Amino acid sequence: MAAELDIRAEFRPDPAQPHLNKFENKTPNSGYCGSYPSQCEPYGQFSLQAPIQFYSSQPITAFHTDPRQGAMFGVPSEWRELTVVHRQTQEQETVKVRVAGLGSRYVTHNPIELVGGGVTGTRAHQLLWTGSSWVNAPTPCRGTGYGLLTVTWYQFFWRTPTTGDGVCAKQARFDIPWLRYEYLDFSYELITPNPLGMSSGEYTGTYHYTVGPGQDFDMGDVMIPSDSMLSLNFTLSVEHDLKVEVPPGGNRIELVPQGGWQAWLNQGRKPARLFRDQTFTISASSRFKMQLECERVMGDTCALRNAAGHQVPLNLSVSLPNGLNRPDGSAVSRQPLLLSGAGTEQFDPRYYVNRRPGTLHFEVAREHTETMLAQGGSTYSGQATVIWDSEL
The missing domain is CATH 2.60.40 (Immunoglobulin-like)
Structure with a gap:
């Protein structure tokens, strides 16, 4: 099964800015950048929320030494290329995309009970994981200062590295009988072709990310996705003068x-x-x-x-x-x-x-x-x- 999301960008010449020859992303933000646009706009980033859930296939044991046996996040943070094709002329251009951040909301059994009781919900989420709660991103990811919580769930968003190993993992400090991520939030960056060399009309193309253990979006061996593929459908609209x-x-x-x-x-x-x-x-x-x-x-x-x-x-x-x-x-x-x-x-x-x-x-x-x-x-x-x- 596959989850599909649409990304649309357009170019229209602007007499007020004649030297600005770039596509403008017209895709409405959902997820993190939709709620906190000021955290994304300076980075030229946008976010989408994919309706993909992840379920633990087995309990997560305390102080596990293999990151793949716990809460692990591996995402395609390097640049990927896809081809977009003009609907009428079949001309081809190249678009580059990379995942620049990820987040979700994890749900689990009452953390207060998991850590032995006697603490607040906030403190329980901090004690449950090595390195404190998920507002603190594990390296090489970077935190955004974003964290919302109740007793049973925690909402977070991290920035991913631009180069090198993109795996970020949280180690459990207590046994966790089950864990679920309710959706997949991700921010992305685009490199679009020069519109001045393109024909008027629409260019379309799709990039397929695989999801699951060992795939593009790799959440380890325990967290199993509800969909095995995430397809991004691109439409670049060119309106020349x-x-x-x-x-x-x-x-x-x-x-x-x-x-x-x-x-x-x-x-x-x-x-x-x-x-x-x-x-x-x-x-x-x-x-x-x-x-x-x-x-x-x-x-x-x-x-x-x-x-x-x-x-x-x-x-x-x-x-x-x-x-x-x-x-x-x-x-x-x-x-x-x-x-x-x-x-x-x-x-x-x-x-x-x-x-x-x-x-x-x-x-x-x-x-x-x-x-x-x-x-x-x-x-x-x-x-x-x-x-x-x-x-x-």
């Missing part, structure tokens, strides 16, 4: 010489080229590509044509703001936009770029400008469509 805004009228481009037409009209100086730079603003948290579509095609780009049918190629290129780079990390300055898509297959954000200016460059080169001028008084026109596409 890709928005391009062109100012009013920016979709109509008029190509002109440097300084306008007056130098030619007044001085007879032929234009060296015709061009226009059109600014736009872009917001992007995801990788994207750029593509070109043309009303009229000439080679690997668009064409402008006059009424007589004479055509010249229109050169288009793009400059992107800082933070939007090529996959090799270099800046994007006057990158040609071609029908083949060569050179604009992928641009990557180093952080969330929010409403930053970029430029589309339009130009007819010198040799083609001269042929246009030779036509005399005609108008050249054509349509070019620039596409920003997050579906790579």
Whole structure:
């Protein structure tokens, strides 16, 4: 049998914190961190309570020398990796998880009777175990100062070590006829992938922890679990932002010489080229590509044509703001936009770029400008469509 718990994290770009490129854990805390969030938030930890109970299969004898014959806790405190897969594209990413703390509530026969009577319930819980009550964690675990109790039960939570032997054991000082843990509390830490390199949508995956003697969650040979597996179901939700805004009228481009037409009209100086730079603003948290579509095609780009049918190629290129780079990390300055898509297959954000200016460059080169001028008084026109596409 298996107990299942869900862990959900999401990424949405935050204009107020553009450099914060991390998933936010949206899983409601249960157990220890749910009751004491201030004890977990500084450590970047979260907790869940699994409905797994543990029952003693035999009495626990006083001063047992084998930790496995008493109250022992071995947990997977080292980092474990799992794969999450995009629901539609089947892209894969890696998530790391580790158990950072554990706790429960133990129930047993009246401790006052077990220690011989004549003491309070609090004192009885202290006398019952080597090292005092379970507010004091056995090494290498560390206590949290958390301990609630009645005469018959004791609620506790310990932090687990990050490296080395993660086994923490309490030795009984008196014979204990039976012992039960009512649930399994555990805190956890996550290392999530960089969301800026992920596609929008949901990534899912499951990590299966085994539970029982000699397993991932190992409570010794006496304490037997009600479930043999604990499954953590992960869902990582990515909601990217890709928005391009062109100012009013920016979709109509008029190509002109440097300084306008007056130098030619007044001085007879032929234009060296015709061009226009059109600014736009872009917001992007995801990788994207750029593509070109043309009303009229000439080679690997668009064409402008006059009424007589004479055509010249229109050169288009793009400059992107800082933070939007090529996959090799270099800046994007006057990158040609071609029908083949060569050179604009992928641009990557180093952080969330929010409403930053970029430029589309339009130009007819010198040799083609001269042929246009030779036509005399005609108008050249054509349509070019620039596409920003997050579906790579």
